[in-house]
Amino acid sequence: MSDVLLALLVTVPLVAAIFPLLFGLRYENAGWPIALAGSLVVTGLAGTLAWEIFTASTETGQRLVHEMAGYPAPYGIELVGDGLSALIALLISVVSVAVLIYSRSTGPGSNAFYSGFLLLMGGLLGMTLTGDLFNLFVFLEIVGLITYALVASDDSGMAAYGALKYLFLGTVGASLYLIGVGYLLVRTGSLNMLDLQARLADIGYTEPLVQAAFGFILIGLMLKIAVFPLHTWQPDAYTYAPDTVSAYISALVSTTAAYALIRISFDVFTVDFFAANQLITDAVVLVASISIVVGSLLAAMQTEIKRVFAYSSVAQFGMIVVAIGLNSRTALLGAVIHLVGHGLMKATLFMGAGILSSAYGATTISDYAGLAKRSPITSGGIAVTGLALVGIPPSIGILGKWYIALGAVESGSWSVAIIIFISTLLTLTYVARIIETLYFNPPEATHEETAASESVEHVAVGDEAVADGGLETRVATERIVVVAVLAVSTVALFASVDLFTELLDPVFGRFFQ
Amino acid sequence: MIDPGSVLTTDLVGLATTRHAYVLFVLLSTIGLYMLIANENLVKKVIGVNMFQTGIFLFFITSAYRVGGSAPIIEGAGPYVSPLPQVIVLTAIVVGISLTAVGLALSIRLYNEYGTLRADALREVIGDE
Numbered sequence: 001m002s003d004v005l006l007a008l009l010v011t012v013p014l015v016a017a018i019f020p021l022l023f024g025l026r027y028e029n030a031g032w033p034i035a036l037a038g039s040l041v042v043t044g045l046a047g048t049l050a051w052e053i054f055t056a057s058t059e060t061g062q063r064l065v066h067e068m069a070g071y072p073a074p075y076g077i078e079l080v081g082d083g084l085s086a087l088i089a090l091l092i093s094v095v096s097v098a099v100l101i102y103s104r105s106t107g108p109g110s111n112a113f114y115s116g117f118l119l120l121m122g123g124l125l126g127m128t129l130t131g132d133l134f135n136l137f138v139f140l141e142i143v144g145l146i147t148y149a150l151v152a153s154d155d156s157g158m159a160a161y162g163a164l165k166y167l168f169l170g171t172v173g174a175s176l177y178l179i180g181v182g183y184l185l186v187r188t189g190s191l192n193m194l195d196l197q198a199r200l201a202d203i204g205y206t207e208p209l210v211q212a213a214f215g216f217i218l219i220g221l222m223l224k225i226a227v228f229p230l231h232t233w234q235p236d237a238y239t240y241a242p243d244t245v246s247a248y249i250s251a252l253v254s255t256t257a258a259y260a261l262i263r264i265s266f267d268v269f270t271v272d273f274f275a276a277n278q279l280i281t282d283a284v285v286l287v288a289s290i291s292i293v294v295g296s297l298l299a300a301m302q303t304e305i306k307r308v309f310a311y312s313s314v315a316q317f318g319m320i321v322v323a324i325g326l327n328s329r330t331a332l333l334g335a336v337i338h339l340v341g342h343g344l345m346k347a348t349l350f351m352g353a354g355i356l357s358s359a360y361g362a363t364t365i366s367d368y369a370g371l372a373k374r375s376p377i378t379s380g381g382i383a384v385t386g387l388a389l390v391g392i393p394p395s396i397g398i399l400g401k402w403y404i405a406l407g408a409v410e411s412g413s414w415s416v417a418i419i420i421f422i423s424t425l426l427t428l429t430y431v432a433r434i435i436e437t438l439y440f441n442p443p444e445a446t447h448e449e450t451a452a453s454e455s456v457e458h459v460a461v462g463d464e465a466v467a468d469g470g471l472e473t474r475v476a477t478e479r480i481v482v483v484a485v486l487a488v489s490t491v492a493l494f495a496s497v498d499l500f501t502e503l504l505d506p507v508f509g510r511f512f513q
Numbered sequence: 514m515i516d517p518g519s520v521l522t523t524d525l526v527g528l529a530t531t532r533h534a535y536v537l538f539v540l541l542s543t544i545g546l547y548m549l550i551a552n553e554n555l556v557k558k559v560i561g562v563n564m565f566q567t568g569i570f571l572f573f574i575t576s577a578y579r580v581g582g583s584a585p586i587i588e589g590a591g592p593y594v595s596p597l598p599q600v601i602v603l604t605a606i607v608v609g610i611s612l613t614a615v616g617l618a619l620s621i622r623l624y625n626e627y628g629t630l631r632a633d634a635l636r637e638v639i640g641d642e
């Protein structure tokens with residue numbers, strides 16, 4: 001019974017993706033309601049899955065398995081749901097609903113966009129739930145393809161440029177991952193994750209082919225996660241994409257790739273592999289640490305608001321990858337919490353920035369001067385979420401960072417703890433700059449040019465505001481509500497640490513036996 | 514365990530004659546990757562990506578081969594070649610073609626917008642905006 005749930009989670013969005021195009025032939029605005037219905041169903045399914053795993057008392061109840069088409073495990077493809085994948089599936093579905101509500105008035109409104117949106121959701125859920133390495137590659141490429149298309153759904157040439165750059169690097173990443181999977185297949189003859197775990201343990205972890213396989217998989221997925229110095233596609237893609245798409249992909253696409261890296265590192269290669277290959281472990285920690293520092297520095301140097309958030313993701317994902325190399329249960333708990341927290345925070349920040357840019361045309365930090373008076377709720381949302389990103393308690397941001405740093409100290413890597421502290425300070429510099437501009441800089445302090453263009457825009461949007469019923473702001477209310485609700489959730493989730501531990505305990509019990 | 518250094522020095526001939534498929538895999542992939550990085554023409558970059566992937570497909574197909582093996586249809590006596598890598602390559606080819614299509618479509622859009630297919634020229638134009 002329960003295992004059908006896993007298959008439905010992947011198939012519902014994939015099948016639903018046909019309908020916006022199909023009904024679009026007849027009804028112009030068919031896409032949005034279909035996409036919303038699909039995401040709500042998926043949210044229900046993901047919630048049920050998480051609840052079943054949360055309340056299960058037996059070990060088989062905490063790791064649900066669905067054999068696709070009835071072929072047994074090492075030969076057929078398995079879908080696996082445990083605490084970790086249920087958590088990510090829940091994040092995907094909740095963010096999807098939020099982004100959809102946000103996108104109702106702002107678009108891109110074409111039916112093709114909503115088909116792509118549902119396909120992307122199905123691909124992400126497939127990556128989250130699959131128990132097969134090659135199946136993961138296929139879903140990785142589905143996610144990649146749809147992401148390139150969605151980034152390019154803005155009409156500008158720059159969006160196409162960002163998408164093409166992403167396509168080249170993303171394809172190389174996925175292909176490198178495929179080489180790694182090929183090496184494992186050649187050595188063991190298996191693609192099933194748990195089967196591979198047993199076979200690799202027999203073969204031994206110091207064999208060059210196994211080490212090379214991990215190297216290729218690591219580099220491939222790091223390209224998809226956008227860890228420095230493999231991040232170059234990411235700021236362009238996030239900046240040039242439409243606001244809705246930036247919010248969606250920044251929250252979920254890299255997150256799911258990072259989840260896949262965690263899953264493969266601990267379920268296929270296991271902690272024994274890291275213990276046997278100290279050099280690889282050190283390299284992971286080193287690269288990720290550099291990513292944390294450089295990402296934070298680059299973010300602090302940007303003036304364009306979407307680029308600030310994009311580079312900040314480079315730093316945050318550095319923290320998540322560093323936790324994989326630390327090999328500590330506490331740090332991994334922090335990494336998973338940060339994965340969820342970062343997804344929610346980045347979705348909120350990009351959506352908030354989208355509101356301010358469509359209301360006032362504000363795209364750089366200096367454009368934000370004094371906007372807090374004109375749209376207090378959105379500015380409040382950005383400020384609260386920004387502080388959560390810094391890691392000011394109470395927020396989910398501090399939880400993730402705290403456990404990663406704690407795990408670093410526990411395993412004796414003081415340098416990592418210090419790097420996380422430095423990055424927190426750097427995060428504070430750019431978040432404080434945004435908040436200061438929003439709340440304390442008077443609008444007059446900016447150039448006259450911006451003031452002039454603003455007033456021009458108000459004239460230009462005048463017709464639309466009247467059509468909307470004479471509202472003063474032409475931003476639809478539900479967009480502001482979504483930002484406010486998500487901002488509050490990043491604070492409220494501070495209380496959720498027990499839920500995380502309880503849900504993840506059985507999974508980590510297997511990882512660190 | 515075989516020491517890779519000794520293989521290279523003592524058995525270079527053996528490597529070229531018995532492992533030539535792997536040599537070809539490495540050559541094709543690296544040439545493709547080099548083309549992707551070094552060539553400024555967008556269409557040639559797409560071709561480079563294609564070559565890179567084709568090299569990987571070749572590696573998978575080679576791994577399935579065995580001397581005297583027949584097609585894996587369970588009728589006559591074995592031995593059979595392994596069907597799994599072939600299925601994988603079929604799927605990967607489909608993925609690769611979709612990527613080529615998206616890549617070319619985006620190149621066309623860029624050409625219509627900016628009138629050039631050169632990446633360095635595009636960087637200059639977009640950097641100015």
